[in-house]
Amino acid sequence: LKNGGFDEASLTCLSTADYSAVTPLVIELLDKLSKENATLGISSLRAYGLDERILDKMAEVKNTSLTFAPEAGSQRMRDVINKNVTEEDLMKTAVSVFSRGWTKMKLYFMIGLPTEDDEDVMAIMETAGKARQKATECGVRNPTITVSVSSFVPKPHTPFQWASMITLPEIERKQNMLKDAAEKYRLNFRKHYSKISHLEGIVARGDRRVANIIYSAWSQGARFDGWDETFNYSLWVKCVEESGLNTEIFLGTIPMNGKLAWDHIDVGLTERFLEIEWKKATHNRLSPPCGKVYGMVVHHSNLETLEKTFDIDKKKLVCYHCGVACDLKGMVQERRDFLTGMKAVTNETYVPPAVLKKDIAELREKRNQFVGAKYRIEFSKIGPITFISHLDLQKVMQRIFKRARLDTLHSEGYNLRPLLSFGPALTLGISSLTEYFDVRVPGEWTDFDQILKTLHENSEPGIIFKAITAINSKTPSIQDAAKAFTYFIPVKSQTNLKEIVEALKTKEEILIQSYSKKEEVFIQKDIRPLILGLELGSIELDEKIIDIIDEVSPCRSSGIRITTSVKQGTGVRPSEIIELLTSQGLEVERPIKVAIELNY
Incomplete structure (x- = not known):
């Protein structure tokens, strides 16, 4: 963070809440990052897993990513996809989040899941609406709940590899249902581009003949197709038609005794494991998560509770003997090592802090406009860096100051940011020999030449610092001047x-x-x-x-x-x-x- 000048770190994995020793890890990271005025983003959260200690720590500093993935709105559908999470878990999480001062929450769902009907689709917005109600009950005046919905795409080597994918018109119909319901429940609604989902379905279960379609599309100019603004659906349709291939065979239901295009790839699973899991899913039968003790939601957060579970109570990890040769004893030992390394040894009773995030702003010392020293810095922005936006330029400057070890004062409130103020935005792609920004620092600068030299040494190509002028609170802003x-x-x-x-x-x-x-x-x-x-x-x-x-x-x-x-x-x-x-x-x-x- 210091060498790069960044002010945010992120933890990313398939399921952050299922990472061993995640609780002591996040707490220690948050302690270290807060000293650097940096933040921590945590992605891929389920509707559980963040205990009180983590949430309280996250509430002390700005957090840029608090997103949960229930994936299905109704309990029936969550059972089908084996989420092992209830609506009670969801609402408990909502209360835990909003009671600590957060005003925004993002929820990820999928439509088009096997056996789904319209009631299951509408349950997405009903669930999000209940979360919004919890926010209101926690005292949040205008909570922002964003519901992001993607379309389910059956994937090889999963229990749903035989399932059909819903048609393009059906995707659009369900998206329109959700759009209308979002207005009713006062929710923000975002959807995945339906035509890209349709194409993903073809590529996901297509055989080697699909390679010719991909090559043909590339040859005719298809680039950056993951971006809606550059995705040319008509070009892909044209390439599919030219291939003469009936792509519907990759989108419909596949017989369980049929030949699969990926059968020759061995991922270590036994022959009938996925078939058994598919049948359990269609009968709404849950499979408790493997790698955990039955009934546990998250892994142990300290060595004392882990040893009680395995050494005293003699409990074992759930295993379905799927064919992957997991070393269960080794997994337990690895968790011991993680917790020992994090010095999370004893099971201490957690006492929540008396002051939560929503109260912190009121207790902080209020800085007025005369605190510290203020300077106006002239610089050039030339060459390729002119293609970064005005907003990104501010982030670049923040990183330069951090790399240069030049302290700046920060704003108050929930979203801490360096006190840098820029002039009128420069048009994208236009080089400028003269631009300005103002900065407020804790103490006076006595050697402007040395400051300029330090900034140059930590700058980025195309950013050239030219001059520094001392200003005061009566100096007009760059915008006005x-x-x-x-x-x-x-x-x-x-x-x-x-x-x-x-x-x-x-x-x-x-x-x-x-x-x-x-x-x-x-x-x-x-x-x-x-x-x-x-x-x-x-x-x-x-x-x-x-x-x-x-x-x-x-x-x-x-x-x-x-x-x-x-x-x-x-x-x-x-x-x-x-x-x-x-x-x-x-x-x-x-x-x-x-x-x-x-x-x-």
Whole structure:
């Protein structure tokens, strides 16, 4: 974390709550991270497994990931997929979370599970609605419950490998049911793109003939298909049709005595294990989780209770003799070693803290605007790093400061963040020689040159720190102080350039088509009153700087310098400058911001 400058760590595995010694591990991590003003994200949580100690520790610091995966809304469906979790577990978790000050919860579910009917689908929103009600009962005014739903895809080497996948129209019908119910229960609803799920079903149980379809799609330009905005479903349909393959054979029910495309792959399971589990699922019969003592929800959190279970009570781990040669004694010994290593030895009675997260903000010392010292830092953002967003730039700066071991003051409340404040957002892909941000630090900086050197040593390619100025609480914000931007636009063709510039300077009105995000339409806009200066020119910079800018914005040719007025951070956009010049018959490169006029 220190060397990378990051402020968040995450624990990820198939089921975090089932990890041995997860309780002492998370508690120790949270203790260490809180000292670094860093947070811990925990993914793949079930509706159980986070005991009171973990939740209380997580409530003391910002937590960016608190997501649970019930996977099915009704108890019947949870039994079918062998979740071993009840609605009581779900509601208990909701109370535990919301009573500690959280206002948001994400719940993951699936639709299209074997034997599912519409009542099971509606139970998803009913369950989430009950969780929202628990939040209200815990005093949360406007709880945010996000229900994320994906479509079930049968997978090889699982008890559901013989099950059919619901059709594309059926997926869409059930998604629409949930969308309507979300409004009724005041829930946020997110769905997995149905057409991608349909394609996943073909690929999951397809045989080697599907490889030709995948290759054909790739040959015709299919890329990044996991992203909705780049997924071209019609292209995949075309490739399937060209193959002449009936893909429905991979989506329908497969006879249990039929030949499977993956039969030749040995994953270590006995011949009938999956068949037995499939039959139990269709009869709503649970299989307690293997690798645990019967009746246990999570693994032991200390050595004393583990030894009582195995050495005194002589209990054993559940095993179905599935064919995988698990070393049960070795598993128990491994857990002993984990708990010993974490120094989780005795079973101490847990006493909850008197102050929970929702009360902490009220007890913290309130910092006012005069605490510490405040500085305005000038920097350049050039080259490939211009393709990161304004929000991500703030995160990059936070990491640079952390790597440089330069302390900053932090905001108060639940979401601690460094007190960095930036000027108007720079358009994506536009290099800028001059940008600013303000930072508040605990004590005064006495050697600006040394600070700049330290920042340079820990910076990222394309971020160049130029100057530091001391400011105070009366200094206008960068947003308010910015009065003008100057852009340099390299021009590829120099023919009649001087005449075009002179003609533009004499115009009283310059109309362009500008896109209004608010109205979501193009509107006519007169930018002439915003243009303060217009002249021929070029930029003269160090060759190393030119090379970095040149990677994304060729800038070696001469061109035009345009100065535009700015009000509250808005003025003439770079895209509007390009439109103006191309409308005059010029072929231009991306604009480069070369100066900002600050008035304070």
